[in-house]
Amino acid sequence: MTDNGEHTGVDRARRLAALHGAERMLSASPFKERLGERLTRLAAEAADAYDLARWPDVYGDGVVAELERRVAELLGAEAAAFFPTGTMAQQVALRCWAGRTGGNAVAMHPLSHLEMHERRAYAQLSGLRAVHTTQEPRPPTAAEVRELEEPFGTLALELPLRDPGFLLPTWEELCEVVEAARERDAVVHFDGARLWECTEHFGVGLPELAGLADSVYVSFYKSLGGISGAALAGPASLIEEAAAWRHRYGGQLFQQWPAALAALAGLDRELPRLPSYVAHAKVVARALEEAFRAAGVPWFRVHPEVPHTHQFQVWLPYPAGLLEEAGVRFAEETGTWVFNRWSAAPVPGMSFTEVTVGASALGWTPADVRDAVGAVLERAAGLRG
Template sequence: MIDLRSDTVTRPTPDMRRAMAEAEVGDDVYGEDPTINALEEQVAGLLSHEAGLFCPSGSMTNMLGIAAQVPRGWEVLADHRAHILRAECGGHAALAGVTSRTWVSADGTFDAAQALSMVSRPRGYNQVGTAVISVENSHNFGGGRVADIEQLRTLHARTRELGVAVHVDGARIANAAAATGVGLGEYGALADSVSLCLSKGLGAPVGSVLVGSAELIAEARVLRKRYGGGMRQAGILAAAGLWALEHNLERLAEDNAAAARIARAIAEVDPAVVDPDTVDTNIVFIDLGPTGLDAQAYAAATEAAGVRVSVMDEDSVRIVTHLDVSAEDARRAGEILARSLAENA
């Protein structure tokens, strides 16, 4: 079975498990876990920031990054399909009192002017102020699209003038860097906070790191404890992240290439359901609308043939490549997905 539901399904390798077993640990709530401290320092450095904070999940690092910068009752602006608003159980509103407004991107790409045009600065007692603009890079529900670096530079320059912060949901920002050649440090320098996930393409079993200024991370550390995310001897988990950063960053280009290969195989059967030119990273959305196929039925057919996909809605499915998908797996998956499309349309 080739599992393309998500890059979260990867399993730690024997070498990663060995690194976890041998990790030096301490009590992280006291700031005394040397492996966690090393991971936080390394990720902060990679993304051109002062400090980092290791958390159990990307949802928590997004939550903390935004909550530490948005006063209660103020707003975050984001794409209408942003993970922070669509797939984090409403935590920003429910736990931090953060309101939100969205812009609409038809193809998952980021337009700085569109986001900046929505910024609100309070002029009276009844107006909501914009505190943060959140950009997802790469954009999960936007089909893995990468935010253009020039758009991010424009956003950074203008938000400095407006007094608005920029948060990047960079769950898969390493895939974006592999696709564009833009360094992680260059991406990170254009944001006030960045969330990097270790348990997706990088292959660690759990964990994400939030980076930002020392002041922001100090506030986020308090919030992490308040939300129940303070961990003790979690250096065992951080060791997996360190191993992943050392061994799995460069190979992310292989995942991006595998996704493009699968997209091309599907497009050869029906170019209306996927455009390979829009596959920037390791995510492919298959739009079944033009075929009339039901997404659940298509997913059942592909699983019966040996490939698991994620059903996103009634007429679309998502596939995500990862380190447990070899080049041969990608070739075979493309054949199966294309054949299932042809046989069931």
């Protein structure tokens, strides 16, 4: 707490202790389990996902090769390569395409993961440069792609576009954007870290969605509850080249069986559940709006109002530290966890958080959401007073 009484945040150890002790969770978090608990769960789930009597992998064979095969099959791709990080997978994909197209310009959104969360590695490591598709906080349109003033070799599309609110175009809009890129003689790469949960919004299966692009990157921990890791999928010749660059980038690890096992278990456990998470996210979003109105919050935003996936943003007119303190106190007192970390918004006094609706939230009714959120806001008002 500062000298003027403003709460600056909650100590990490205290926050994790409150999260670990929570018996009910609205917004899912990957940090609820301690190491021993995570290892125990991995051992139990992995036994159903892979034959544990087989030997650990060595430089990408065994369980890693099985994961690659399964991902390629799920996405309808010729081949797939496992990468230790999504950032590495993205950079390798863009580098390979630049060599094949002869163009070092990549069309991308200025709020994409490539720009916001990878330290502009595409420029620093591969000498590529960005051409921004639009300055609007939404996915680009086909007209914007067609009207870009300079040529580009690759169009990189993040599905969903996380930073502006996990936003997706319609299926028709996405097809039109891809076609616009083809008209510009460009290839299309999907940053599909969260591609798994997009099919409900588009109304198509994974092979049809992934088949729109020339290459697709997917994550194993953002939606599937894995430990780490990603895959790049596409034509066999591209994946063979990508594997060579993976080695050069330091991604040819001696053993990766824990991450690979967790990914296979996540595909078995979470992939079939994602449609139910996406559907329930709409219920939770409506209930949150009702809770904020009932509490008399002067201004708030649930964005998008109807979530496109099982994740969305919440904006409130309170400092982030105050909201975190109120939420942790509520969890400590009641064993109910509502929101994860809050971040300060560009406007002073405003904060936002990302809500992830997972298995832990499926049992929450709208009344449960309204009651819990109302109680957190009561504590926030008390702290502010």
